Amino acid sequence: MKWQRPILNGLAGRSELVIFALIFVICLGLGYPTLQRFDPRDAQPDSKSYYQMVRGEDEGVNPTHRYRILTPALAAGVLALLPTVGFVEWDRTFLAMLIVNSAFTAGAATLLLPMCRRLHYSNLVGGVAALLLVSSFLVANLILVGLVDAGELFFFCALLTALLSGRLGWLVPLAIMGVLAKDSMAAFVPACMVGWCLGARKGDLKTRPLIHMAAAALASIATLVVGRAVIGGPATHVPEAGWQHIASLPYNFLECVVFVVLLLTFLPPLAVWRLGRMPRTLLLASFLPALVGIALSAYWAGNQNAARQVFDTAGPVLAIAAAICLHDVLAGKA
DSSP states (O other), X not given: OTTHHHHHHHHHTOHHXXXXXXXXXXXXXXXXXXXXTOOHHXXXXXXXXXXXXXXXXXXXXXXXXXXXXXXXXXXXXXXXXXXXXXXXXXXXXXXXXXXXXXXXHXXXXXXXXXXXXXXXXXXXXXXXXXXXXXXXXXXXXXXXXSOSHHHHHHHHHHHXXXXXXXXXXXXXXXXXXXXXXXXXXXXXXXXXXXXXXXXXXXXXXXXXXXXXXXXXXXXXXXXXXXXHHHHOSOOOOOOOOOHHHHXXXXXXHHHHHHHHHHHTTTHHHHHTTXXXXXXXXXXXXXXXXXXXXXXXXXXXTOHHHHHHHHHHHHHHHHHHHHHHXXXXXXXXXX
């Protein structure tokens, strides 16, 4: 009909807004079970700490989670704005966290569009990549169940977008906000910058970009140090580095790799056919932090953490490569 054409033409010029709204609503649906059907605190003990942080309750909060303040702070603001509806039996605190995490996840998925354009692919490929990212097993079962990994996913994806687009002035603020979302970003940001430098061709790295990248790496570490000094409490639990623990590291590392492969489901098998089309800088900037995440999880024997951290760092690139693969197969270019 003629009246539909102006509306569709208007939406065509706002592809990022369309994708963000679509993915945001999808994420709300994926995270709905946390509002009524089950309590994430029973399945994910970490979510108990974040739940209490949103409600402003310090008692019982895991000391190592107290530094991940961004998502609980935003959720607390959303919670203050949510009306109390008597006939709706939803947990308002988990609803506030779901809204924030859905926004972060939708924001990360939306950033895949400008990333694809910088790689000379269409918005169609970017849209498919966004849908593949949010269709991952990890999104519905871990990212949206009252945790804070969605913030890490968004800010790491934003870092990659800034590096690809040459907007290096954004690196420092994104690094700072990323660490406030989850402290593991203090390890991932330096690894990302090192990976980008290792992947760059000789002569491509100038002094100014190097300064921006070094500043982002230092800012991430400084944010972690200052945050822990201000908030106080123990930094983290460090396992005793005895022979028994050291001997278990290879097994833990292998277990983490197996969990990563299983929980990422369809992304690696699709992406592997088109990873060769990704710039070397982007691959190393994504996969080096992913290896750091696996190594850290192996040291702390946290296989589920490894899957989440690999998804947050390498997931966007895997989703883009998988979308390119699907596009080529459906277009008969395989």
